[in-house]
Amino acid sequence: MIEAPKRVSVAVRVRPVLRSGGGLGRGGGGSHSHQQEKFELEATSRINDTQIKVEQKRQEEACRSSVFSFDYIFDQESTQLEVYEDAAVELVDGALTGINATILAYGQTGSGKTHTVLGEVKHNPLENDLLTSNSGLFLRVLNDLMEYKKRREKDLHVIVGLSCVEIYNDTIRDLFGGSPNETPPTIKASMVGDDVYLPSLIIKEVTSLSAVFSEIQLAISRRQSRSTEMNAASSRSHCLFMIDLLQAAATAPKPSLSLLDTQKNSANGDDAKVSRTRGMSMADTKKDPKNRARGQTMGPSANASPSTPPAVSPTTAQPQEVAFLGTILNVPGQTEPVWASKILLADLAGSERIKNSGVVGDGFAEATAINSSLTALGKVVHSLHEGSYVSYRSSSLTTLLKPTFCHPSSRVLLLAQVSPTQLTYDETVNTLHFANRVKDMKVTTTTGAEAEKMLFDFIEAEKLYDSLVGDLRIWSVESGCKTVIRRQIAKQNPSILYYDQKARRPHKREERRAVLEQLGYLDIAAAEKDQQIIQRQRDIEREERQLHELHANERRIQVAAYQEQRGELESELKSATGDATSHQIKQLVLDNSAITTGLTVDEEVDFALLMGQHLDGLKRVGALEIQKLDAELASLSDQAKLQKSRSQGGTVFSDPQQLTDHEESSSQGAADDATYANACWGHCAAKRFFASVMELREGQLRLNIAKTQTTALENWLKKKEAAEGR
């Protein structure tokens, strides 16, 4: 699966120490700060291709160090070509397939931003070439685009438009506009959704590098610069080089840069002749990798589908066809579309401590404007990093960079430029922290145009709400007035049927009735009432019929139930008569058994009496036994005491009485023994007594049963005698 390119990449470039006191081109002799650098220790060191270490080594301060990771690290040895090929070429390739590219050079003043973006912009007489080893990204991009244009001229129209603006003290100036000796003219930017238009911007067509070279040199020379303590030729404005790319099949008419003007017109609300659509966004291609892969495997073809322009990498010259992600312009009367995309190179003015740069007067105002616009940029980046609402309108710089951050199909390369020595340690760390935030920022439209649109919609909704509330108030006042007017008319003209609260009062009733009669409403009401009465009568008759039917049904059910009961009783009677004989036999058996039971009852009575006598006897025997046992226990106790005293070798008592006396006087043990023995005997006697009681109770129960049975027998005999007598 082919991965979508990274939306935001960050490269850090460390400027070399300027030992000779000045750099290339501008500024000649070098600034005070650059002079000092020669005697300073270095603060940065490249760890590998993606990591850089920043270290503070000052004698009086504790050593501090931090390591930062980015996509590319270019150290003091890195060449302009390396920077371009490693970090920028893929953005140029992307732009040919519609992915708008922005390269931002950011960093402290004097850190090498202009060197990286522009570098040397002068003719190389030795090689008869406009590019030198010190040429910056801008010329290299243009040069590659020209090569691409040349290579594809057979099957593709490639139009390159160039415009150049500076933002000086928050005003936008067209560096191609006006006469060379005058201050560049100011232009206004208008923001439409995520797009920003510069209506009167001059766009020059670049047919070859040499054709525009002198104009570029002129534009660069018009840029505001000033010598400061930090940089002998410090840029005092942000400079933006905008490259517009239009591509169309060679079979189609050559597209004109005026198509971009049409876009501006459409932004102004005029009738747009050229309609604009967008190719798939990067997010779309992510969702549909098949689509993207398919495009890449196809070779270059002039008959490519409207969203797949043939593209050739400007550096590798390898043909590849990819889905076009940028703006597609559909020109009326032309079947082939025009593919439009953009590359923006921004050489930002450097952040600086006004105290260090030693600027005063105009220089002071410039420095303040630069710092505040960079602060605005920082806020945008912070908001994008946090995913919160982004305010692009706070400065001209952020306004112009809005499409860069908002468009879903755009790529950003931040070139964080840093100076190498301890002198600028704090600024270097600040720049790297800013770059870190850029690295992690969320470039989405939701935080850009959509958020603004939401805000706009909210304000509109509030306005609508206010106007509706206003309308409602007016209506309520008006309707109140109308009510009063109607009342007055009704008073004046009683023939108008008008419902009035006052009409309900008694003295108005007759009046109202007369009106109703006059209008024939009463007759209608009477006829309606008659109708209702007839209907009501019909309803009542229907209900009566239903009730009657219901009663008849119930009666039928009751008769059927009665007949069923009767049949059951008759069959029962029949079976009872049939079984009469067997019933008499059974009765006789029962009588016999009752007699037998009666005889047993007599015996039971005798038995119960006998049992009572037996129990009395048992009680007597028990009492005698208790006496006997008491005597035995006393003698045994005496013998035991004697035995014990002998075995312990104590005083020998021949008489038990003597021993008893002795023990009563000397010890309590014998008394305890006696108590225990008594308790044991009591327990046994009680047990026996309760057993006797239980037997007695059993006898009593039997006696009661016998009595009951006797009574029953007597009753039965009486009945029998009565029956026999009858």
Ligand SMILES: Nc1ncnc2c1ncn2[C@@H]1O[C@H](COP(=O)(O)OP(=O)(O)OP(=O)(O)O)[C@@H](O)[C@H]1O
């Ligand atoms: N990689 C480099 N190799 C050689 N010289 C360099 C390099 N980078 C910067 N310089 C030199 O350092 C000096 C300062 O660089 P430059 O003007 O580009 O800084 P800047 O960041 O654009 O500053 P300002 O923000 O003040 O415009 C210049 O003389 C430049 O030629």
